[in-house]
Amino acid sequence: xxxxxxxxxxxxxxxxxxxxxxxxxxxxxxxxxxxxxxxxxxxxxxxxxxxxxxxxxxxxxxxxxxxxxxxxxxxxxxxxxxxxxxxxxxxxxxxxxxxxxxxxxxxxxxxxxxxxxxxxxxxxxxxxxxxxxxxxxxxxxxxxxxxxxxxxxxxxxxxxxxxxxxxxxxxxxxxxxxxxxxxxxxxxxxxxxxxxxxxxxxxxxxxxxxxxxxxxxxxxxxxxxxxxxxxxxxxxxxxxxxxxxxxxxxxxxxxxxxxxxxxxxxxxxxxxxxxxxxxxxxxxxxxxxxxxxxxxxxxxxxxxxxxxxxxxxxxxxxxxxxxxxxxxxxxxxxxxxxxxxxxxxxxxxxxxxxxxxxxxxxxxxxxxxxxxxxxxxxxxxxxxxxxxxxxxxxxxxxxxxxxxxxxxxxxxxxxxxxxxxxxxxxxxxxxxxxxxxxxxxxxxxxxxxxxxxxxxxxxxxxxxxxxxxxxxxxxxxxxxxxxxxxxxxxxxxxxxxxxxxxxxxxxxxxxxxxxxxxxxxxxxxxxxxxxxxxxxxxxxxxxxxxxx
RNA sequence: GCGCCCAUAGCUCAGUUGGAUAGAGCGUUGGACUACGAAUCCAAAGGUCAGAGGUUCGAAUCCUCUUGGGCGCACCA
Numbered sequence: 001x002x003x004x005x006x007x008x009x010x011x012x013x014x015x016x017x018x019x020x021x022x023x024x025x026x027x028x029x030x031x032x033x034x035x036x037x038x039x040x041x042x043x044x045x046x047x048x049x050x051x052x053x054x055x056x057x058x059x060x061x062x063x064x065x066x067x068x069x070x071x072x073x074x075x076x077x078x079x080x081x082x083x084x085x086x087x088x089x090x091x092x093x094x095x096x097x098x099x100x101x102x103x104x105x106x107x108x109x110x111x112x113x114x115x116x117x118x119x120x121x122x123x124x125x126x127x128x129x130x131x132x133x134x135x136x137x138x139x140x141x142x143x144x145x146x147x148x149x150x151x152x153x154x155x156x157x158x159x160x161x162x163x164x165x166x167x168x169x170x171x172x173x174x175x176x177x178x179x180x181x182x183x184x185x186x187x188x189x190x191x192x193x194x195x196x197x198x199x200x201x202x203x204x205x206x207x208x209x210x211x212x213x214x215x216x217x218x219x220x221x222x223x224x225x226x227x228x229x230x231x232x233x234x235x236x237x238x239x240x241x242x243x244x245x246x247x248x249x250x251x252x253x254x255x256x257x258x259x260x261x262x263x264x265x266x267x268x269x270x271x272x273x274x275x276x277x278x279x280x281x282x283x284x285x286x287x288x289x290x291x292x293x294x295x296x297x298x299x300x301x302x303x304x305x306x307x308x309x310x311x312x313x314x315x316x317x318x319x320x321x322x323x324x325x326x327x328x329x330x331x332x333x334x335x336x337x338x339x340x341x342x343x344x345x346x347x348x349x350x351x352x353x354x355x356x357x358x359x360x361x362x363x364x365x366x367x368x369x370x371x372x373x374x375x376x377x378x379x380x381x382x383x384x385x386x387x388x389x390x391x392x393x394x395x396x397x398x399x400x401x402x403x404x405x406x407x408x409x410x411x412x413x414x415x416x417x418x419x420x421x422x423x424x425x426x427x428x429x430x431x432x433x434x435x436x437x438x439x440x441x442x443x444x445x446x447x448x449x450x451x452x453x454x455x456x457x458x459x460x461x462x463x464x465x466x467x468x469x470x471x472x473x474x475x476x477x478x479x480x481x482x483x484x485x486x487x488x489x490x491x492x493x494x495x496x497x498x499x500x501x502x503x504x505x506x507x508x509x510x511x512x513x514x515x516x517x518x519x520x521x522x523x524x525x526x527x528x529x530x531x532x533x534x535x536x537x538x539x540x541x542x543x544x545x546x547x548x
Numbered sequence: 549g550c551g552c553c554c555a556u557a558g559c560u561c562a563g564u565u566g567g568a569u570a571g572a573g574c575g576u577u578g579g580a581c582u583a584c585g586a587a588u589c590c591a592a593a594g595g596u597c598a599g600a601g602g603u604u605c606g607a608a609u610c611c612u613c614u615u616g617g618g619c620g621c622a623c624c625a
Contacts (some may be wrong), residue, residue, distance in 0.1 A: 032564055044567050050605070057567095057605080083606085085568065128625065170625060195624085283623050294551060294621065301623035308625050333619050336552055362553065363618070367560090404561065407553065409618065411560060416574080424587080425573065431587050442584045481564070493562060496572080507580090507589040548587070 006031055006041070006477070008072040009088060013045060016067045021060070023052050033474065039079065039087035040470055046084040057084025095469050096458040099528050102472070103453035106531040110479045110539070115326075116155035121319060122148040124330035125242070126163040129234040130174045131199055133241050135364045136332060138385040139410060142401040142541075143361055143488065144330040145247045149539045150483035150491075156326065161251040163315060166231060167259060168308060173197065174234075175227025181206035182226065186215050201237075205230050241386045245394055246541040255311050263314040264306065268299070270349060291344045294337075309338060313345045320351050327356045328486060336360055359486050361406035368414045392417040395542045399426040402540055405489045425496055429537070430545055432499035436530045437546040439511055443523065448512060450527075451520035460521045468505055468525060471498045472532045479539065488540060495536045502529055 010029045017023065034042035046061040053060065061080035068078040076091040102109050124144025127137050148160045165171065177197045183190035185206055196202075209217065209229055217225060242248070258264050271277050271286065278285050282302035286309075289296050299310045319327050331339055339358055347353045366373040366383055373383060389397050396417040403425070404410045416424060443450070451457045461469065475494045482490040511522045537544040 030565080032567085035568065038568075042568085047567065047606080081568075083568070126625095130625090165625060168625070173624090281623080285623095298623045303623070305623080307623065312625090333553065335620090335625085337620055338625080340552090360553080370559095408561075409554075413560075413574095416560090419587095427587050428573090431585085435585060435588085439584050446584090478564085485564095489562085490564085493572085500572090503588055504590090506584085507586085510584070512584050548585090 005074045005090070005094075008074060009041070009043075012072045013043065013064070013086075016064055017045070017049065020063055020067065021049060021053055023049060034085070034087055038081060038085070039077070039089045041088040041090070043086050043088075044084070046080075046086060050084065058082055060084065061086050090470065092461070092466055093455070095466070095473070096455050096461060098473065099458060099469060099524065100453045100455055102528050102531055103524060106535075109531050110153055110476050110535040112154050112480050112483070114154045114480070114484065115151060118156050118325040119159070119323065120148075120151045120156040120326040120328065121159045121161055121322070121324045122151065122328045122330065123161045123163055123319075127238065128165045128168075128170055129231045129238060130170055131197055131234060132201060133238055133385040134382060135366060135385050135388050135412065138245070138388060138397065139361055139364050139401045140330055140332060141242055141245055141247055141385075142398045143359065143406060144328075145245070146398075146402060146488035146491075146540050147328060147330065147359065147486050149541065150479070150486070150488060151326070151328075153479060153539060154483045159250045159324070160248070161253055162249045163253045163255065164235075165255045165308065165311075167256045167311070169305070171227055171231065172223060174230050175223030175225075177202050178206050178209070178226040178230045179220070179223050182209055182217065185210050186218055188218065201234070202230075205233050208233065237386075241384075241389070244386070244389050245398060253315070255315070258311050258314045258318065263318055264311055267310065267314045267317060267349070271299075271345070274348070276345075276348060286341075286345060288341055288344060291348055293341060293344055297341055309341055309345075312338070312342045313349075316342055316346050316356070317349065317351060320346070320355065325355060329356065329358045331358060331360055333360050333362050357486060359406055362409045364401075364410045364412055366412050366414060372411075373414075388412075388414070395430070396424070396426045398540060398542050399429075399492065402488050402492050405487060425492075426542070427548070428503075429495050429499045429533070430543070431548060432502045433530065433533045433537070433544045434546060434548045435506060436502070436526050436533070439523075439526060441546075443512055446512065448519070448523075451524060453524055453527075457524055458521050460518045461525060464505070464509060465522065465525050468498075468501055468529060471501050472528050474498075475532045475536060479536065491536055491540060495533065495540075498529065498532060498536075502526075 010031075013029055029043055029045050032042050032044070034040070046057040046064070049055070049060050050057040058080060061084045064086060065078055065080040071078055071088075074091055074094040075088050077089040079087050079089075081087050122144055124147075125133070125137055125141050127133060133141070145160065148158045152158045173193055173196055176193045180190040180192040180196065181203050206226075209226065220226075268277075276287050277299065278287065283298045284300035286297045286299050288294075297309055298307050300306050316327075329339065339360075343353055343356065343358070366388070391414055392400070400412055400417050401410070417426070419427075440450070475498050478490050478494040482488055482494075509522070511526060512519060514522065534544045
């Protein structure tokens with residue numbers, strides 16, 4: 001709705017600018033949300049023209065303002081402001097009409113058509129089943145699933161996918177670790193692998209195996225049955241944890257299948273045919289340096305095993321082959337370099353890498369009692385994602401992970417997330433929604449009839465309420481921007497903004513205890529806010545409670 | 549040593565792709581419930597946007613350097 005408005009003004013400006021100034025060179029008209037008192041929408045286009053035309057920006061802006069007699073529908077004013085802004089105001093009648101549309105079709109709020117008819121794939125988490133998910137995985141899980149939701153809102157048909165390695169060295173180490181613990185239980189001599197997994201969950205799995213099979217696997221010389229058992233148990237645990245965050249994958253893609261269907265061999269052959277590989281020290285290397293990468297990379301070890309990079313490349317080739325218009329890789333910052341290797345390789349293979357977008361996220365630090373909790377590695381000391389959810393709950397967990405843009409380190413304050421109070425931003429937003437529901441509850445109990453949405457019923461909306469109405473459409477605009485930029489944190493900030501506006505309005509204005517006309521208009525407005533809040537929260541997969 | 553990410557209020561962070569007087573939340577201080585939910589609201593204080601140069605009408609934003617942090621730089625994933 002509102003983005004239609006933006007486009008309309010953009011087209012109008014472009015036409016006027018061409019008529020009046022006849023500039024040479026492309027126009028790129030940007031819009032921003034101006035400061036208080038400068039209207040609803042601002043464009044700095046006159047600044048850009050100033051360079052081209054060698055005229056003071058304010059003069060350009062004023063000459064465009066002079067054209068404002070026939071503004072497109074939806075706008076009521078266009079003004080030049082020093083040092084050269086053009087500020088536009090929305091036509092209140094138009095906004096009221098837009099609200100009526102939202103109330104008549106709430107299911108269409110925040111739905112766009114940028115991606116309609118297109119297919120997107122979002123790959124995230126992709127943790128190997130060697131242990132419980134960490135809070136780092138949690139950030140990625142929440143980020144990835146929110147991005148998937150946003151892309152769906154853009155109209156894409158989205159596949160959420162989890163890629164896991166069930167073939168490599170790490171899984172072997174897992175099996176060996178479990179086997180060693182199992183033999184320990186039996187009192188047999190066992191050598192625990194040097195780089196084995198030391199968490200208590202390994203002992204727990206060994207104990208389960210002992211309960212099922214007693215000493216039946218004592219003579220088992222290989223790690224394989226232990227690996228299989230462990231993989232299954234750990235994977236179930238991972239899925240259970242993800243489910244607690246409301247995440248369900250459409251596809252779990254096993255690396256193993258890339259070996260089975262020959263994808264890996266094919267990639268190897270093609271790269272070899274293109275002369276991109278060479279042998280050294282018994283290993284097979286990719287000439288990554290020739291393509292701007294810092295180092296050449298081993299694809300096949302001297303042992304004959306492939307390194308993870310080769311299957312990764314095969315996987316991406318496979319994904320591109322599935323015909324997705326957009327492929328999003330959500331990765332931790334530690335995968336940055338290997339991701340670049342993969343992209344480099346598939347580009348060299350002649351694939352269209354413009355369809356791939358990589359979202360890197362920085363790490364998470366847990367903070368408790370004002371102190372940082374170590375989140376590290378294989379030792380038994382870290383806090384698992386499951387334990388974090390135990391402590392703060394699903395909603396706070398998701399909301400806090402989205403509170404920062406992916407690029408910045410995230411300090412997750414456990415104490416703050418647990419607080420059921422004013423300091424906690426999750427409750428701030430949820431409370432706004434619960435309050436709105438509460439108004440309708442009270443209205444119902446008092447026998448106040450809900451008015452039908454109509455432009456007449458909204459006539460009394462004025463300076464007190466119009467900012468709220470604009471915020472509804474600003475949220476919608478933000479949803480689209482967040483989706484296009486793959487930045488869910490923008491939604492969080494827009495939600496906090498709209499919740500703040502509502503709380504302030506609520507404590508300064510009566511809704512039910514107003515004259516009927518004002519009451520009805522406010523009820524409809526607040527209903528619209530409810531639609532907006534629900535939509536925003538649901539895209540983040542955070543619940544919008546009716547009572548708290 | 550090299551590459552990537554980052555440095556904004558006491559703390560944690562936004563900042564709409566280079567624009568108006570740099571904004572929130574928390575914390576601090578002081579106010580507001582005889583009310584549709586005080587899990588809220590109102591107000592105040594708080595800044596050399598790490599530092600130094602550069603690019604231009606204009607820089608938190610782009611370029612270079614310096615300082616300080618995170619992550620990488622495996623024949624692990």
